[in-house]
Amino acid sequence: MGKSLILALLILGLLGGNVAAQTKEAVFAGGCFWCLEGPFDALPGVLGTESGYTGGQLPNPTYEQVSSGTSGHIEAMRVKYDPELVDFGKLLDVFWRNIDPTDAGGQFCDRGPQYRSAVFFADEAEESIARASKAELEAARGFKIVTEILPRTEFYAAEEYHQDYYKKNPLRYHFYRQGCGRDQRLRQLWGAESKK
Template sequence: MKPSKFTTALAGLLLGFTLSATAAGPAANDKTTAEATFAGGCFWCMVHPFDQLPGVISVTSGYTGGHTKNPTYPEVSAGGTGHVEAVQIVYDPERVHYEKLLDVFWHNVDPLDGDGQFCDRGSTYRSEIFYHGDEQKRLAELSKAAIEKQLKHTVVTEIRPAVTFYAAEDYHQDYYKKNPLRYKFYRFSCGRDQRLEELWGKN
């Protein structure tokens, strides 16, 4: 059957809308997720605090901040790569704000320790905030100033622009779920929870 003039005109109109949308690129509100990157010592221990937050979509353990491409765990642990153990968070900013992520970050690190975190010593385990964009940088700096005022000490946690993040090996991902007993023993034996309670209280 030969298409009517109306059908032909409608098809042309729809094609025009499609081409216009393609040329303009995706709509601004298509971006429904955001990323946050934090280093706070052993990445095993930084996953669970964020993983349980409503609005957090995923938490990946990995390495960032250094110069070695595609680093392995033995390479990072040995030093010389410049990388730190870190977590990269994908979240829905409509459900959880970056300020909340910052709050969770601070209360799970010792921001006064510049030589590592808890029993893990060395630059691989330093605490850092890697910001994605100017707004995250602004909020991170404000939160750091507030923490310094609260603790009445200089906070040594660095704030740096985010760079390439390399996911760690599979056996490191969701370690607290895969090995709950070992995870709990490690946290306790490392003195992590004891120091966090000393800094921030039981809550």
């Protein structure tokens, strides 16, 4: 192997290592996972989103198992992001304004424990940021936030047809979102901030 090839491989390895080190993940649950992807995908610094399931004991759950409410899992979304461009606190700002944090029975027209809202933390720093963010919102808004703050557990990607549903099926997604009353409730709770 020539010296120039070895040097090129070393440089690529170093660059690749830096890129990987700059990627972090966050997991949020806010009812239907289809409805959380768009707001996060639009946020600068977010590299991608993935719909899935977390919080239960059943390995590799299916949509049918989770939506039945018997698997212990919650519909959730994993966000991959560059922490140099967006931080966990900003992700929380977007999350709060796209859910109803006062509803313990699910989200909007999706009812049951599998649709409840939650922030999943990876470490003590994320837990502290999430709890502080929740307390600040309660103080500023004057409402009781029931969204859970839980340790992150295994995340299972949802079936392919759920990924980027809002892009693949824009008309069906629009009717679902409107019929579920999501945007109306978000405007009631957050006013102009619901468009953040």
